[in-house]
Amino acid sequence: METEGASSVTVRKNTQTPKAIIHEKFGANACYTLEEVHESAENGCPGLAIVQKGPCLYCCTLKLPEITVVSGKFKKKKDAEQAAAELALEKLRFNPAAKRSSLPETWDGLVSQVKYLFSDEFLSSLHPLGGHLRAALQREGHRAGFVPACALAVFDATLNNLCKSIDPKVELDPFLIISYVIRAAARLSGYIASSEEELWIRRENPYPPEIIELSCIQPIPNKSGCPEILMVEAIIIPCSLEKTVERVILNLTSSGYYLDAIAKQLGLLEASDLMISRPIGKASSETRLHFAAPKQSLLDISSDAHSKEVCSFEGSSNARASYLSGQNIYGDAILATIGYTWRSKDLFYEDVSLKSYYRMLIGKTPSGLYKLSRGKILAAELPLAFTTNAKWKGLLPREILCTFCRQHRLSQPIFSTLSLEESSDSSQSHKKLRVTDLGVKDTEHANGCVVATGANETVKSGGSFSCELKVHSKFQDLILECSPKISFRMQNDSVQNASLKVLLWLDIYFTDPNVSFETLKASADDLDIRFEPNFFVEAFKLCQFFRNVGHSEIEEGKLVNSNSVNVPKSLSGQGLHSLIIEGPDSGVCPSNGSLSCVSYSASLVTEEHMKEQLESSDDFEFEIASGAVNPHLESVLIQMSVGQSACFFMDLPPQDLIFAAADDSARMFSLLSSKTCCLEFTIRLLRVIEPLEDRMEHAFFSPPLSKQRVEYAVQSIRESCSATLVDFGCGSGSLLDSLLNYPTSLEKIAGVDLSQKSLTSAAKILNTKLSSTSDVDISSTPLKSAILYDGSVTDSDSRLCGFDIGTCLEVIEHMEEDQAHLFGNVALSYFCPKILIVSTPNYEYNVILQKSTLSTPEDDPDERSESQPCKFRNHDHKFEWTRAQFNCWATELATRHNYDVEFSGVGGYGDEPGFASQIAVFRQRTIPQEDHPEEIPDSEHPYQVIWEWTSNDRS
Numbered sequence: 025m026e027t028e029g030a031s032s033v034t035v036r037k038n039t040q041t042p043k044a045i046i047h048e049k050f051g052a053n054a055c056y057t058l059e060e061v062h063e064s065a066e067n068g069c070p071g072l073a074i075v076q077k078g079p080c081l082y083c084c085t086l087k088l089p090e091i092t093v094v095s096g097k098f099k100k101k102k103d104a105e106q107a108a109a110e111l112a113l114e115k116l117r118f119n120p121a122a123k124r125s126s127l128p129e130t131w132d133g134l135v136s137q138v139k140y141l142f143s144d145e146f147l148s149s150l151h152p153l154g155g156h157l158r159a160a161l162q163r164e165g166h167r168a169g170f171v172p173a174c175a176l177a178v179f180d181a182t183l184n185n186l187c188k189s190i191d192p193k194v195e196l197d198p199f200l201i202i203s204y205v206i207r208a209a210a211r212l213s214g215y216i217a218s219s220e221e222e223l224w225i226r227r228e229n230p231y232p233p234e235i236i237e238l239s240c241i242q243p244i245p246n247k248s249g250c251p252e253i254l255m256v257e258a259i260i261i262p263c264s265l266e267k268t269v270e271r272v273i274l275n276l277t278s279s280g281y282y283l284d285a286i287a288k289q290l291g292l293l294e295a296s297d298l299m300i301s302r303p304i305g306k307a308s309s310e311t312r313l314h315f316a317a318p319k320q321s322l323l324d325i326s327s328d329a330h331s332k333e334v335c336s337f338e339g340s341s342n343a344r345a346s347y348l349s350g351q352n353i354y355g356d357a358i359l360a361t362i363g364y365t366w367r368s369k370d371l372f373y374e375d376v377s378l379k380s381y382y383r384m385l386i387g388k389t390p391s392g393l394y395k396l397s398r399g400k401i402l403a404a405e406l407p408l409a410f411t412t413n414a415k416w417k418g419l420l421p422r423e424i425l426c427t428f429c430r431q432h433r434l435s436q437p438i439f440s441t442l443s444l445e446e447s448s449d450s451s452q453s454h455k456k457l458r459v460t461d462l463g464v465k466d467t468e469h470a471n472g473c474v475v476a477t478g479a480n481e482t483v484k485s486g487g488s489f490s491c492e493l494k495v496h497s498k499f500q501d502l503i504l505e506c507s508p509k510i511s512f513r514m515q516n517d518s519v520q521n522a523s524l525k526v527l528l529w530l531d532i533y534f535t536d537p538n539v540s541f542e543t544l545k546a547s548a549d550d551l552d553i554r555f556e557p558n559f560f561v562e563a564f565k566l567c568q569f570f571r572n573v574g575h576s577e578i579e580e581g582k583l584v585n586s587n588s589v590n591v592p593k594s595l596s597g598q599g600l601h602s603l604i605i606e607g608p609d610s611g612v613c614p615s616n617g618s619l620s621c622v623s624y625s626a627s628l629v630t631e632e633h634m635k636e637q638l639e640s641s642d643d644f645e646f647e648i649a650s651g652a653v654n655p656h657l658e659s660v661l662i663q664m665s666v667g668q669s670a671c672f673f674m675d676l677p678p679q680d681l682i683f684a685a686a687d688d689s690a691r692m693f694s695l696l697s698s699k700t701c702c703l704e705f706t707i708r709l710l711r712v713i714e715p716l717e718d719r720m721e722h723a724f725f726s727p728p729l730s731k732q733r734v735e736y737a738v739q740s741i742r743e744s745c746s747a748t749l750v751d752f753g754c755g756s757g758s759l760l761d762s763l764l765n766y767p768t769s770l771e772k773i774a775g776v777d778l779s780q781k782s783l784t785s786a787a788k789i790l791n792t793k794l795s796s797t798s799d800v801d802i803s804s805t806p807l808k809s810a811i812l813y814d815g816s817v818t819d820s821d822s823r824l825c826g827f828d829i830g831t832c833l834e835v836i837e838h839m840e841e842d843q844a845h846l847f848g849n850v851a852l853s854y855f856c857p858k859i860l861i862v863s864t865p866n867y868e869y870n871v872i873l874q875k876s877t878l879s880t881p882e883d884d885p886d887e888r889s890e891s892q893p894c895k896f897r898n899h900d901h902k903f904e905w906t907r908a909q910f911n912c913w914a915t916e917l918a919t920r921h922n923y924d925v926e927f928s929g930v931g932g933y934g935d936e937p938g939f940a941s942q943i944a945v946f947r948q949r950t951i952p953q954e955d956h957p958e959e960i961p962d963s964e965h966p967y968q969v970i971w972e973w974t975s976n977d978r979s
């Protein structure tokens with residue numbers, strides 16, 4: 025692995041090493057610093073992680089006058105240095121200075137492309153720019169045929185790419201492209217005329233009439249002979265932050281040039297005075313910002329002079345518009361969905377409402393993206409934890425992160441999932457056993473994200489997955505990386521979990537305008553994130569403007585009244601008022617981890633009884649205590665029971681959220697201007713789905729608790745070297761099934777249960793496994809028979825007597841307590857296995873499962889402690905015992921039937937309040953051989969055979 029990493033560095037056509045080249049160029053100005061690292065290594069190449077368990081690795085930082093790069097991790101210092109040098113060389117290739125040699129050809133390409141765009145054949149093409157050329161020919165007066173340079177710069181991708189390869193800075197500054205395009209046009213004098221002052225380009229000699237005709241650009245007057253007027257709704261984003269973002273109407277005539285109309289709206293003379301941004305939102309969208317071109321001379325495009333020029337604009341930088349587009353936008357800007365497309369020669373246009381503007385705005389933040397994906401701007405929140413796909417509602421964390429990176433013009437995130445090796449440490453072996461699980465080989469390639477899979481984890485699925493996530497800038501600078509310490513059974517879970525951590529961290533930056541560097545750093549540490557402050561600031565430079573203004577635009581809402589009923593002290597301090605809960609208490613209440621479903625509506629209300637609904641839903645489902653819902657809403661909800669309704673008021677949320685939810689923004693404005701305006705929520709709790717035991721076991725434990733129990737039992741069975749096994753209350757056969765994944769000494773296995781349904785699925789699973797010829801493991805085991813019985817474990821059936829080992833996992837709590845005692849007696853006095861393993865929930869652990877305050881750190885702790893006793897984990901449980909109760913049951917049984925008993929468990933660390941699942945292991949004390957046989961009655965067969973397999977069935 026190490027050699028692979030090294031070879032990517034050293035195998036070069038060039039005989040010179042990267043380090044030698046750097047030395048040639050920079051001499052003493054190149055400074056290498058080596059650092060020791062102790063984690064698993066990967067090569068420097070993003071997209072492929074090579075895992076390696078090495079004692080000590082090196083990573084090298086190379087500082088050059090203009091850039092700094094950090095290598096991947098290597099075993100040898102010299103490889104790390106070469107890798108850093110290689111990276112630096114790669115990066116320098118982005119530098120225009122390093123590109124000088126290829127410039128002449130690129131310039132020639134640019135010139136011939138401009139020429140082509142003004143050729144006869146191009147005029148009638150469906151190319152979006154063709155529409156502009158045709159519209160330009162129709163312009164009235166002396167401007168007929170004048171094409172705004174910005175249209176060429178923006179709508180022709182080839183020109184765009186050529187300019188980018190001349191100067192990558194055009195990415196950030198659209199004005200720069202115009203400079204290059206006009207310079208290229210200037211080389212075509214005689215064929216093309218251009219103006220550096222007025223930013224237009226036109227063809228010198230007119231197009232032939234037949235070409236004009238072919239392009240069908242005659243104005244089509246309507247019946248009255250006047251050109252038709254089109255009214256298109258657009259948004260004006262004033263440069264001054266004092267002015268509000270408002271709706272404007274663009275008046276277009278069917279024969280006029282739409283860019284002229286936009287220019288007029290901005291107080292400019294004509295289309296050539298405009299600049300156009302790249303599309304906003306989806307890549308295919310025609311939604312763009314239009315703003316005034318700077319009135320600077322373009323003569324000097326030497327990059328130094330230009331960067332000064334850009335700086336001189338900063339004064340008129342439009343923070344809101346720049347944030348929205350990720351480009352520098354100056355002066356007032358108009359956001360409009362209008363333009364020519366590849367689909368038709370006609371002008372395409374759509375209204376842009378304030379609501380859609382605000383949706384684009386909030387769609388640039390992680391929580392905003394999540395809210396949009398749920399269609400609930402005010403009620404939904406980005407959850408604080410990811411457990412499983414099934415429990416997550418809305419867009420998945422990874423998808424949100426990919427969208428976020430696209431929106432902010434970053435490279436797509438890189439996920440490297442690592443599969444942890446099996447550990448042979450026997451002291452904890454039940455936790456680390458590798459269980460072959462065929463369900464985890466999901467290679468991720470959806471959404472265009474790169475998911476790198478470690479080279480050593482290919483087929484050997486199972487074990488645990490951890491995921492390392494990296495976010496790079498467009499220029500491959502590492503902005504942040506997240507390496508969560510927890511690992512997951514499913515690869516997908518590890519990827520989603522790491523994504524969510526990054527989203528939560530980014531969201532801190534985007535939602536709190538006053539967040540300090542220290543806070544960011546501290547939360548990054550909490551979330552296992554490491555970030556590069558410089559590259560981070562660089563990547564979100566334009567967001568900084570917005571963050572300073574975005575949330576201070578509105579005045580804080582005032583209280584409606586203070587005669588609040590029922591509002592706990594802890595809540596009224598948080599901006600929640602006048603809570604009224606109506607309806608009889610049904611006693612069915614949401615608890616942490618349960619899924620609640622509500623109907624709700626959120627409206628703006630004022631003391632003057634004005635009311636406007638913002639958002640509503642008939643069926644909104646979310647998990648309690650996962651942070652998936654507005655915290656005020658949740659704090660009310662946990663006081664309610666199913667069937668009850670509540671009405672309450674809260675302070676106004678940020679204005680961008682209100683407008684993103686509101687349909688009629690004009691009315692919102694007038695409401696918001698009232699000092700007494702606040703947000704009214706009415707909710708009705710429709711239903712509560714209790715946290716199922718299984719959901720909880722998956723949510724709180726990794727691997728899930730059920731898996732840990734099975735692994736514990738499997739381990740004990742293997743250690744016991746038993747030949748015969750019976751699983752009491754085998755359910756759907758999860759233990760028997762897992763056993764077949766291991767080489768064991770078992771010759772005979774049996775399961776008994778009284779649920780037909782469970783037995784049927786157990787039979788299916790075992791049958792498939794045992795009859796499959798391809799399964800090498802099974803044919804190599806001594807297994808001779810497997811059988812499933814329908815019956816109660818409290819009944820005595822002689823066929824189960826004298827087995828070597830018995831297991832009874834999470835079964836006794838499903839019986840009444842007296843039956844549990846009966847089972848214990850029957851098992852140890854009649855069936856008499858040499859070893860019996862019994863597991864059952866530890867009631868004391870429920871506190872952790874049910875009162876876990878995942879998202880409610882502000883909750884009043886006093887209020888929590890005086891609340892009701894814990895619920896059972898499952899509706900079907902007849903009891904759940906404390907450690908003392910279980911101890912008492914097991915010790916008494918053991919003593920009575922001449923067994924020893926030991927206590928253990930899985931889930932948690934075993935300290936207070938004990939393991940999540942408590943386990944008793946009974947071992948038969950050696951007894952005189954002759955006592956035994958007489959106790960076994962000859963043939964008592966109350967059980968019914970449901971399914972049976974013998975080794976003769978083996979095909």
Ligand code: SAH
Pocket residue numbers: 752753754755756757758759776777778779782815816817818832833834835838839
């Ligand atoms: N041991 C399995 C199933 C646990 S669920 C596992 O760990 O996955 C509890 C099971 O006990 C159910 O399948 C239920 O049908 C079974 N059960 C409950 N009372 C029983 C009894 N008296 N006899 C046999 N099975 C019983």
Ligand code: MG
Pocket residue numbers: 834835837838898901
């Ligand atoms: Mg149970």
